[in-house]
Amino acid sequence: MGGGCRLGEAAPFTVMVMMEGCTIALTIMAKTAMSRGMSPFVFVVYTNALGTLLLLPYSFFLHRERAEQPLFTLPLFLRFFFLGFTGIALSQNLAFLGLSYSSPIVVCVMGLLTPAFSFILSLVLRKSKVEWRRSSFQFKVIGTLVTVMGAISVVIYKGPYIRPSSSSQELQHSKHQLFVFYSAPDNWILGCILLAASFFCVSLWNIIQLDxxxxxPQVMKIASFYSLAGTIQCAIFSLIVERNLNAWRFKLNMELLLIVITAIFGSVVRSSVQISFTRMKGPFYAPLFQPFRVFWATFFGVSFFVNGLHYGSVIGAVISGAGYYTVTWGRMREDEGQEESVKSSDEKIPLLQEDSEV
Structure with a gap:
């Protein structure tokens, strides 16, 4: 009996850790492909377009939840528009650009700001009350401050290399410098700001989607329609920015395979796994594994891909990770206090996006 319980706990844990590893691996592979000439704007459009084509039939045929509200209404269309705008069009393009000036581990550190941004936005929008005497509120305030301190330390302190990139000199003279994995000193701060802005958009997206x-309360249908809205917005933007018709042509190579795998993994596999574990373990289970991306980004970046690793980035990641878990602990304490007032567990299941594939 005890062995079965341990296996029941170990299996979801192992799956979630591996899912984060796959997310980072696909992200780094995508950016590596872009360093060789693949347009990031085209990649975003094609990945989201294929993901939408998979999500639409998947959400309607395999997720047949009962709907109390009609789907095709103007208020919901407006919500789909803003979900696509904040969760795909803005966040993914900012993330791609920010990554070009920084490194994978910095992307992960800035991603840990998401719950802190969500907490700040909830106060600004008056969705949460200022309750200094409540321990849950104190945890969230402390965690937010610690997470921000970790992010700032990454911005202002790079420190010496733990392991320098073996080909950093070649990359600095590369023709496609904008989309290559190296840390350009002059643009390091700009990259961090762009990434922070990307995950601020994700936090805003979280608030809109929860409401x-x-x-x-039909998670997969909402995901499919906001994915469609975001794809259309990205396509319009990308057609304006990327006017080279050759960049839009399909080629039977590893880049096309990468687009297909990324779309399938992000739109169906990861979303289904996270929603299943959220229903099984609660709304905070899946987010607890996001800091594991720091480990995977470091492991993949140093072992297999062109990427230097700084002491400052690792220190900042550790600080931000501690703050991330502190904010999450505060949210869990608050949720426990409000558990009796929750009408439906489906309201607590977050929509799942690609996190900009970063």
């Missing part, structure tokens, strides 16, 4: 689920 959307309250009105229409």
């Amino acid at each position: 959307t689920i309250k009105h229409y």
